[in-house]
Amino acid sequence: MRRKRRITLWGLLLLLVVGGCLASQSTPAAAATTTADRHVLIVYDAINPTVSGQKKLAAVQRLLASLNVKTQTERLSDYQTGQLTTQRYQGVVTLNNWEQGRLYNAAFVRDRNRFTGRQLHIGSGLSVQEAHRLGATRQRVYHQQFVLHDGGNWQLLPFSTDLTLLNGLSRHTQTFGTLRTQGAGLAPHAYGVVHGKSAYLPYLTADGFSLTVASRTLAALFGQSRTNRPLLTITGVTPYTNLARLRRLGQRLYQAGIPFAVSTTSVADNTTFRAFKRFAQTLSELETENGVIFLQAPVVGATNRQSGQLLEQLMVGQLNQLGQRQVLPVGISAPAYWNQDRAFRRHGLQRATNVLLLPNPATTIFAKQDNLGTTFTQTWYGLPLRSLQTVENGHHAPGDLSWAVPTALTVPMPDSAKGLTATLKQVTGLTTRWYDPSQQLTSRLTSTSATFRYDHGSYFLNGREIDVGNSTVALPRFNPRRKNHVALKGYFRVQGWILWIFFTIVLVILVIFIILGRRIYRRMFFQNSKRR
Numbered sequence: 001m002r003r004k005r006r007i008t009l010w011g012l013l014l015l016l017v018v019g020g021c022l023a024s025q026s027t028p029a030a031a032a033t034t035t036a037d038r039h040v041l042i043v044y045d046a047i048n049p050t051v052s053g054q055k056k057l058a059a060v061q062r063l064l065a066s067l068n069v070k071t072q073t074e075r076l077s078d079y080q081t082g083q084l085t086t087q088r089y090q091g092v093v094t095l096n097n098w099e100q101g102r103l104y105n106a107a108f109v110r111d112r113n114r115f116t117g118r119q120l121h122i123g124s125g126l127s128v129q130e131a132h133r134l135g136a137t138r139q140r141v142y143h144q145q146f147v148l149h150d151g152g153n154w155q156l157l158p159f160s161t162d163l164t165l166l167n168g169l170s171r172h173t174q175t176f177g178t179l180r181t182q183g184a185g186l187a188p189h190a191y192g193v194v195h196g197k198s199a200y201l202p203y204l205t206a207d208g209f210s211l212t213v214a215s216r217t218l219a220a221l222f223g224q225s226r227t228n229r230p231l232l233t234i235t236g237v238t239p240y241t242n243l244a245r246l247r248r249l250g251q252r253l254y255q256a257g258i259p260f261a262v263s264t265t266s267v268a269d270n271t272t273f274r275a276f277k278r279f280a281q282t283l284s285e286l287e288t289e290n291g292v293i294f295l296q297a298p299v300v301g302a303t304n305r306q307s308g309q310l311l312e313q314l315m316v317g318q319l320n321q322l323g324q325r326q327v328l329p330v331g332i333s334a335p336a337y338w339n340q341d342r343a344f345r346r347h348g349l350q351r352a353t354n355v356l357l358l359p360n361p362a363t364t365i366f367a368k369q370d371n372l373g374t375t376f377t378q379t380w381y382g383l384p385l386r387s388l389q390t391v392e393n394g395h396h397a398p399g400d401l402s403w404a405v406p407t408a409l410t411v412p413m414p415d416s417a418k419g420l421t422a423t424l425k426q427v428t429g430l431t432t433r434w435y436d437p438s439q440q441l442t443s444r445l446t447s448t449s450a451t452f453r454y455d456h457g458s459y460f461l462n463g464r465e466i467d468v469g470n471s472t473v474a475l476p477r478f479n480p481r482r483k484n485h486v487a488l489k490g491y492f493r494v495q496g497w498i499l500w501i502f503f504t505i506v507l508v509i510l511v512i513f514i515i516l517g518r519r520i521y522r523r524m525f526f527q528n529s530k531r532r
Contacts, residue, residue: 039072039372040064040118041084044095045103045125046076052206053097054360058336059206060093060122061373062357063218065339066381066405071373073340081107084115091118091222095204099124118221120199126164133198135173136166141186148191148209150177151402153393155209163202165189174220177213192217206359207387212401215381219404226404229435231380232427233294233356233408235333237264239279241413245420247282249413254289256428259436261408262286263294263333263356268317280325288469292437292454293327294356295319295445297334297348303367308343311367312448315348319447323461326468330443330454333382335360343367345374353377354443356408359384377443380408385426400431 042060047053057073064071072089084092092115112119113129121130131138142162148155169175169190176192179202192213193200199221201214219225232253237246246262253260264283270276283293298314322329331354338344339357344367349355355376388409391401411427414420435441438457445452453460459468 037070038088038090039070040091040093041089042071042073042093042095043076043079043108044073044097046098046101048097048101051097055206056097056122056204057095058360059204059211060095061339062336062379062381063215063405064093065357065373065375065379066215066407067219067222067224068375068379069222070375073371073373076103076105076108079105079108082111084108084111086115086117089115089117091120093120093122094125094130096121096123096125116197118197118199120201120218120221122201122204124162124164126200130198130200131166134166134193134195134200135168135170136193136195137168139165139167139189141165144181144186146179146181148177148179148213150191150209150213153209153391153401155391157210160203165202166193166200169193170195176217176220177210192220194220197221207384209388209391209401211383211387212403212407215407216402216404224404228403228406229433229440230383230403230407230409231435231437232258232260233263233333233380233382233410234260234413235263235296235358235382235410236413237262237296239265239267239276241279242415243278243282245414245417247285249420249423250286250289250291252424253291253427256424258427258434259290259292259438260434261292261294261330261356261437263296263358263410265296265298266318266322268314268321271321276321277325280322280327283322283327284325284468287327287459290436290438292330292441293322294331294333294354295322295329297332297338297344299361300365300367303343303365307367308347311343312347315351316447316449319351319445319452320450323447323450323452326466328452328454328459328461328466328468329445330354330437330441330452331356331380331445333358335364337364337366339373340371341366341368342370342372349376350374351447352443352445354380354441354445356380356382358382358410378406380406382408382410385409385411389426400433406435 042057042064044053044057047057061071061073069091074083092112094112109127119130119133126138128138140162141164143159144163145159146157146163148157163179165179166189172195174194175190176194177190178188179191180188191202191210194217199217201217203210204214205211234246234249241264250260250262262283267276287293295315295318298311319329329352332349332352333356334344334349336357337360338349339355353376355378357379359382388401409432411423414423437454440456441454442456443454451460451462453463459466
């Protein structure tokens with residue numbers, strides 16, 4: 001008996017050891033999955049519109065989304081003690097927009113100093129501890145105008161009141177771009193700095209040459225080193241655009257061998273009018289000229305509890321009406337703040353695997369704001385091409401830049417023949433190697449009753465390949481509207497009939513009473529007359 005007990009005990013011990021080994025082997029895989037799903041916490045001190053604080057915040061959110069990094073945005077004053085941990089976040093971004101406000105949260109500073117994940121500081125207020133993690137010392141400079149140099153290109157920056165630069169960088173530190181003054185009084189300093197898991201940008205702009213260098217800094221911090229080609233994108237297209245001018249623009253770009261995208265709004269109603277048919281036909285012609293279409297999200301004027309459902313009906317109607325006319329969008333374009341709203345993401349952006357995030361409008365109206373930025377298969381950063389016009393490299397302006405994130409170089413739809421000529425001259429004069437969707441892009445976009453797919457130049461509708469431009473192709477018909485289901489609709493209809501019958505009977509009875517009363521009154525009148 002004792003021998004059997006010993007064998008049983010040894011067997012249990014062996015099982016425990018083997019189970020522990022298997023568990024230890026499976027833990028890293030689970031941890032890797034968890035790390036990929038963790039957000040990056042963006043903490044900002046204030047919006048401060050005097051320094052375009054809202055644009056800077058949106059730029060950080062868009063850059064991280066383009067790097068396939070999920071984000072959570074938090075105001076410094078709302079930060080709670082113990083919130084920043086490696087179990088919840090893979091990184092933290094400190095964005096300072098208002099140094100004069102001297103906003104401070106001791107709990108955040110304490111947790112940030114203990115945090116072992118990736119850290120990025122943008123703007124003023126770099127602490128001694130943060131500089132130490134960067135392996136450098138701080139140097140404050142005042143009233144300077146810098147020139148940003150990178151890869152043979154340079155751009156003159158606006159006049160700055162003060163900046164905090166880094167000295168004593170080690171040889172193991174990665175630097176991106178160089179800040180030089182026009183005079184000889186200050187030595188060159190690095191713009192973007194990455195040292196281990198820490199990074200620093202002395203300032204950030206939402207566009208321009210600095211943004212391209214900043215994007216490389218963020219990509220290095222998060223371990224991404226791929227290079228991208230920019231996608232030329234025409235924005236501001238609507239059903240009311242001058243279609244002849246839009247066709248000429250597409251034809252000229254096609255003749256120049258420049259692939260392009262068009263970000264356009266659409267409509268779900270009045271689609272039987274001839275004007276909408278001409279609009280859809282123009283977009284279909286652009287698709288045959290190596291152009292792709294992004295359906296731009298509608299402008300939000302007001303929101304309520306039904307905003308999500310109304311948005312879904314509107315976008316489904318637009319997609320289905322375009323699909324009937326062989327216009328198959330490859331993605332959705334929207335302002336950056338749409339990715340910070342649960343309703344706009346669910347009923348709008350998440351229909352597409354390719355999303356183009358554009359700059360925010362002057363007024364942002366949310367439906368269900370949650371400040372949780374998600375990721376998509378490919379997220380494009382919308383960058384105005386005009387912000388690069390002052391970049392020089394000695395021969396061209398700008399030269400062939402380096403793109404660390406998927407970037408859509410946007411040009412507004414020309415509003416005149418002169419503007420068309422200027423746009424074509426600007427675009428064709430660049431030495432940039434453009435992104436070609438027919439060679440590189442795969443995408444998927446869904447509505448309630450249709451699935452649009454694009455695969456290296458081929459269009460598919462509900463799994464069936466479509467020859468765009470061939471009018472003989474019979475496309476399935478879609479219902480542009482989805483009827484709302486009202487649970488008490490039948491009850492109110494029956495109740496209306498009951499009330500109508502009731503009032504009809506009452507009216508008949510009243511008429512009968514009036515007739516009988518009149519007869520009784522006449523009889524009484526005649527009887528009184530005879531007595532007299």
